[in-house]
Amino acid sequence: MTDEKQNAILPPGQELNRRAFFTKIGLGSLGIAAAGTLGFTYEFLSPNVLYEPSPIINAGKPESFAVDSVTMDVNAGIYLVRAVEGFFALSAVCTHLGCLTAWNPELGIIKCPCHGSQFKRTGEKIEGPAPKPLPWLKTWVSDDGDLMVDRSTDIPALQFLRI
Numbered sequence: 001m002t003d004e005k006q007n008a009i010l011p012p013g014q015e016l017n018r019r020a021f022f023t024k025i026g027l028g029s030l031g032i033a034a035a036g037t038l039g040f041t042y043e044f045l046s047p048n049v050l051y052e053p054s055p056i057i058n059a060g061k062p063e064s065f066a067v068d069s070v071t072m073d074v075n076a077g078i079y080l081v082r083a084v085e086g087f088f089a090l091s092a093v094c095t096h097l098g099c100l101t102a103w104n105p106e107l108g109i110i111k112c113p114c115h116g117s118q119f120k121r122t123g124e125k126i127e128g129p130a131p132k133p134l135p136w137l138k139t140w141v142s143d144d145g146d147l148m149v150d151r152s153t154d155i156p157a158l159q160f161l162r163i
């Protein structure tokens, strides 16, 4: 087929010969390859960061906790205890293999569902394979009067927060 026959179906002024056709196909392919390369390069060079939640927990107003109460924050993995002596926070993560423990109000103890470790509400181990007590966590009152807990900072046991 000659170029004249091919161009017979195109409007005047838009004649397309074989060379122009393959040039356009080639440029189009190069454009797609360049876009793909740029996309992969951007993905490769962007930082691959995992954002962890803050270890600081705002537990709310101290007066919302009844005296002699144990409140578990399942999402944060902590217990907030208001004892007669003051407030304290415990990690709810078992020191054996890291299961989330649960407060048993009938027995007044913290139990681990995985291998049966039991703790007093002060975190002290009663029985089971857990090698250590549940750690006490740093607590303080914010400028707004909220009870704050730092899950990343352990403190010695029996350091009550008196408000």
Ligand code: FES
Pocket: 094, 095, 096, 097, 098, 099, 112, 113, 114, 115, 116, 117, 128, 129, 130
């Ligand atoms: S993880 Fe709690 S007793 Fe094993």
